Amino acid sequence: MPDTKLTKAWHGIPREEIDWFPRVDEDACIGCGTCVTGCGRGVYRFDFDRKKTVVAEPMHCMVACMTCANTCPTGAISFPPVRTILDLSDRVEIHHAVEDELLARRDELGISSVLPHPDHLAEMVVHDIEEIGSATRILTLVPRREHDRLCEHAAGQYLELWVPNAAWMSRAYSIGNAPRPDGSIELQIRRVDGGRLSAWAFGPVAVGDVVAVRGPLGNFTNRSPEGTPIAFVARGTGFAPIAALLEQQVELFPTRTMLLYWGATSSDDFYELEHLGEMLAAAPGLSATLVARRFLPDFTPPKGVATALGRVSDAVAGSGLDLAGFDSYVAGPRLTVTDCVAALAERGALRQRIFADSYAT
Numbered sequence: 001m002p003d004t005k006l007t008k009a010w011h012g013i014p015r016e017e018i019d020w021f022p023r024v025d026e027d028a029c030i031g032c033g034t035c036v037t038g039c040g041r042g043v044y045r046f047d048f049d050r051k052k053t054v055v056a057e058p059m060h061c062m063v064a065c066m067t068c069a070n071t072c073p074t075g076a077i078s079f080p081p082v083r084t085i086l087d088l089s090d091r092v093e094i095h096h097a098v099e100d101e102l103l104a105r106r107d108e109l110g111i112s113s114v115l116p117h118p119d120h121l122a123e124m125v126v127h128d129i130e131e132i133g134s135a136t137r138i139l140t141l142v143p144r145r146e147h148d149r150l151c152e153h154a155a156g157q158y159l160e161l162w163v164p165n166a167a168w169m170s171r172a173y174s175i176g177n178a179p180r181p182d183g184s185i186e187l188q189i190r191r192v193d194g195g196r197l198s199a200w201a202f203g204p205v206a207v208g209d210v211v212a213v214r215g216p217l218g219n220f221t222n223r224s225p226e227g228t229p230i231a232f233v234a235r236g237t238g239f240a241p242i243a244a245l246l247e248q249q250v251e252l253f254p255t256r257t258m259l260l261y262w263g264a265t266s267s268d269d270f271y272e273l274e275h276l277g278e279m280l281a282a283a284p285g286l287s288a289t290l291v292a293r294r295f296l297p298d299f300t301p302p303k304g305v306a307t308a309l310g311r312v313s314d315a316v317a318g319s320g321l322d323l324a325g326f327d328s329y330v331a332g333p334r335l336t337v338t339d340c341v342a343a344l345a346e347r348g349a350l351r352q353r354i355f356a357d358s359y360a361t
């Protein structure tokens, strides 16, 4: 009989709708019992006559747990692909359910840091809002006061952003430009249906709004010695940190061998193409390829930019490039990044020299 305490909804999704519980290959099971005694949720029972384990309460299984499979000596236990859970956890209502629960249980789950932290808290003003198609906006923020400048950020870093009067928590965004003398930064924001930040960024946001930010954060920054060739790969607004890194490299080492693959669903999702064209003109060592599932008839790439149909990871894998000796920087949705890292390795890039920055979709 299932115990309702162990079968409660997972972040709002009824447990029975989630295909996550162990399957046991009886032929492989040697009846050691490790899974039965090791599972703290009563999923298993033990058949003493046959000396086999039995999955008795599958819905007791903790979503995404794989402890028993990891400790089974014969590999007799299997689970659905982890992507099953990654796809679920990428859903916006899951993010909101987790966020709401954290806020509701703040007294119980919160901890106050006993160490001073170096994070820089600042206020910035929305200076410009640029529309890219219907699904992307670029917000340019400028420091509200001199000490609110984030211009010490390193290209590729991100910040956290609090929208004024919002009841939800901060959201993380990569800074889409290398440091500028005026301290301005660009955030490339993709519309997420039902997303709380999207509701603001594609709704009431206005020039002059003041937002709180914390940063700069993250270590997705350049770590390639001078002269090392670099492959940049981005998908969607994963282009933000890549654009910042590229801008920095074009300024510092314009003759460095660099290549860019940037993928999107449709050609009208690409943005900052004029800027990309300028970087190509300034950096003789740079080549660029735009990859999309479909190109609209009126789309014209910047001069010197190649195009390819399909997925960006497939374009990299099928490029024929020899990337031995290259450093690589990859940014985009989590699953795309995984595929791109595999594609780069397939082309000869050393895994230890592939640096990745991913976000949930």
Ligand code: SF4
Binding pocket: 024, 028, 029, 030, 031, 032, 033, 034, 035, 036, 052, 053, 071, 072, 073, 074, 075, 076, 077
């Ligand atoms: S841990 Fe593996 S081998 Fe041992 S009882 Fe469980 S399924 Fe069988």
Ligand code: SF4
Binding pocket: 021, 022, 038, 039, 040, 041, 043, 044, 060, 061, 062, 064, 065, 066, 067, 068, 069
């Ligand atoms: S995955 Fe975890 S919760 Fe599920 S049966 Fe195995 S040990 Fe128990």
